[in-house]
Amino acid sequence: MGREFLDLFEEWSKSYDDTVIGKDIEYQEVFKNYELILESVAKRAHGHVIEFGAGTGNLTEKLLQAGLSVTCVEPSPAMREKAIEKLPAGTDIQDGDFIDFIRPEKVDTIVSTYAFHHLTDDEKKKALADYGKLLKSGGKIVFADTMYQSKEAYSQAIREAQEAGFHNLANDLQTEYYTTIPFFESVLEANGFEVSFDRCNQFVWIMEAEKL
Template sequence: MEERWDFDSWAESYDEDVMSDGWIHSDYERVLRLVAERAKGVVVDVGCGTGNILRFLRCERYIGVEPSEGMRKAFREKWGFEPIDGHFLEIPLPEGSADTVVSTYAFHHVPDEEKGEAIREMLRVLRPGGILIIADVMFESEDEKRRIGEEDGILEEVLEEYFATLDHLGAIFERLGVYWEAERVNRYVWVVAVEKHSNLLTPDHNP
C-alpha cells in the first residue's frame, strides 16, 4: 500500500489534532460512539491509530491493527498493550477471526484502486454474520466531492486524499454480493456498514 504520510511523526500530536475543529474530524467523538455502539464480540480495528475508539467500545475482545510504529508506541503508552503490525491490504489474522471489523478516519489513506482489495481483506477476517463498519470522510459521487470542495474552499485538501465515494463503494459491494448501508453524519462524514453472510465472496478483480 502506498505510503504518503509520516504517521510516526504525527503520532506525537495525533490526539490533539483529531480533537480540533477541522472539517475532516468534525463530530469526531460522535462518530466514534456511533461505530462503537454497533461493534460487538471480537472487534478488529484497522488503522487504529492511538486507539481512541476504546474510550467508547464495550466488547469481548479488541485487536488493533496499525502499520505505524510511532502510532503503535503511542497506543501502548496510553492503553498498556500494543496493536499488531498490519494494514488494510494485509491483516495478520486468520480468516473468520472477528465478529466486527471497524475502521475510523483511516480508509481515506487507501488509494482508490486498492479499496476493493482492502474491503475484501477486511471481510476475510470477519466471521459469517459479522459486520464491517467504516467511518470516514466520504462523498456520494466524484461530482459531489468536487462541488463540496469548491463551495467550502477545501478543494485542494479534498483532492489530495483518497476520500471514497458511495458510487465506487457501492460498485465494489455489488460485485462482492454483500448487503450494505450508509448513514450520513454531517456534511463530510459517513458511516458505512457491510454485512457478511457467508465465506463465499464473488471474485473482485476490478475494484
C-alpha cells in the first residue's frame, strides 16, 4: 500500500517543494511542467474530490482554488504537517493510503499526482477495482504519474538515467513500482471505465478514467 516508502516520505518532506521547482537536476525532467500538470488535473476534477498522496498540499491548493470540496489522504506525518502549514484552516487532511482510507458518503473524482507508483501492480488492481465500486456513472479517476508505453520503454528510461549519471533517479525507477499504459487500460476497462492518456513530459502522463 506504499507505506514501505514512509521513511523516504518523511525525509523528502524537507526538500520536496524545492525538488518540484527544479532545484534537483536529476529530477528536473520528472517535474517538468509541474504547475501545468497540477492545473490540468484540477481542471478535470468535479464535485467532491478524494486526493491520495496529497504530500505537501500543492495539488490540494489548486483543487480548493477551483472551488472543489476536497478530502486529502496522506500516510506521511511529516508531509501532512507541511500541508497543514500551507493549506487553509479546516482543510480535511487524513491519515491513510490508496487502499486503507475513510470512505466519504459521496465521491465524484479521485485524484493523485506522483504517487500511484508506490503501489505494486497487484495493489493497483485492488485499488482501481475498489474505486470502480466507489464511483457512480460519470465519476472520474484523474492520476498524473510516471508510466510507460511498454516494458521496453521502461527499461530504456532506466538505462538513460544510468548513462546520464543520475544514480538516484535510476535507483528510484528500479525500486519503486512503475508500470505501463497497457496495464492501466486493461485494469480500468475491466472495472467499467473509459480511459485516456495525455503525455506531460518525458516521464509523466495524465490518466483520466470515467466510470461508464
